[in-house]
Amino acid sequence: xxxxxxxxxxQVLKTGQSMTLQCAQDMNHEYMSWxxxxxxxxxxxxxxxxxxxITDQGxxxxxxxVSRSTTEDFPLRLLSAAPSQTSVYxxxxxxxxxxxxxxxxxxxxTRLTVL
Amino acid sequence: GQQVMQIxxxxxxxxGEDFTTYCNSSTTLSNIQWYKQRPGGHxxxxxxxxxxxxxxxxxxxxxQFGEAKKNSSLHITxxxxxxVGTYFCAGHPGNTPLVFGKGTRLSVxx
Numbered sequence: 001x002x003x004x005x006x007x008x009x010x011q012v013l014k015t016g017q018s019m020t021l022q023c024a025q026d027m028n029h030e031y032m033s034w035x036x037x038x039x040x041x042x043x044x045x046x047x048x049x050x051x052x053x054i055t056d057q058g059x060x061x062x063x064x065x066v067s068r069s070t071t072e073d074f075p076l077r078l079l080s081a082a083p084s085q086t087s088v089y090x091x092x093x094x095x096x097x098x099x100x101x102x103x104x105x106x107x108x109x110t111r112l113t114v115l
Numbered sequence: 116g117q118q119v120m121q122i123x124x125x126x127x128x129x130x131g132e133d134f135t136t137y138c139n140s141s142t143t144l145s146n147i148q149w150y151k152q153r154p155g156g157h158x159x160x161x162x163x164x165x166x167x168x169x170x171x172x173x174x175x176x177x178x179q180f181g182e183a184k185k186n187s188s189l190h191i192t193x194x195x196x197x198x199v200g201t202y203f204c205a206g207h208p209g210n211t212p213l214v215f216g217k218g219t220r221l222s223v224x225x
Contacts, residue, residue, distance in 0.1 A: 033212070033213075035215075040124070040217065041217060042121075042203060042215045042216055042217035042218050043158065043203065043205075043215040044215075045212055045213070045214070048212050056212075058212060059214075090157055090158070092158075101145065101146060101207070102163075103148070103160040103163065104148070104150075104158070104160060104205075104213065105160070106157040106158045106159070107157065108156075108157050109157050
């Protein structure tokens with residue numbers, strides 16, 4: 001199993017550009033989530049999904065969109081990038097049956113810089 | 116905002132010294148999870164505690180969950196250079212998705 005994969009690993013954007021961060025898992029996990037990590041701020045939840053077709057907002061959802069058309073994939077879209085979105089983004093997944101109450105498996109992260 | 120507080124933010128220890136990080140919530144947590152993130156890496160799950168007063172050990176690591184299920188601690192005995200990284204606690208304050216503390220960054224001086 002590849003676990004949780006994220007692409008790209010690094011990305012530089014200009015203010016106003018859009019892009020999609022990809023996340024996929026091959027463990028048949030129903031719960032998936034996106035976090036951003038900034039120095040001294042820990043991991044903050046952006047959006048999460050408890051299953052295909054179901055998404056919800058986390059602590060810092062503004063400027064980000066998500067969709068969950070399949071169990072495996074959970075892309076994160078930045079519609080109009082801003083310098084404040086410079087961060088490291090982690091995707092995570094876990095078994096259902098309580099979803100977030102189980103061990104979270106994290107992807108390797110995407111380091112995004114917005115100029 | 117963050118509802119799971121973690122202290123200290125940084126800890127520098129000499130190799131062989133002990134280390135403890137503390138996690139607190141103003142509301143009852145249904146469970147507490149602990150993760151370790153090596154520099155440049157991603158968080159990796161260490162353990163989950165569910166029961167009030169629960170204590171679990173993993174070699175030199177001891178995890179505790181408070182009686183009121185509002186606090187937790189991670190204690191490392193005789194730190195080694197391989198313990199370097201940031202340790203995060205995470206829990207569910209009330210009926211919320213998983214919330215992470217800001218983490219404690221551990222540096223070990225050989």
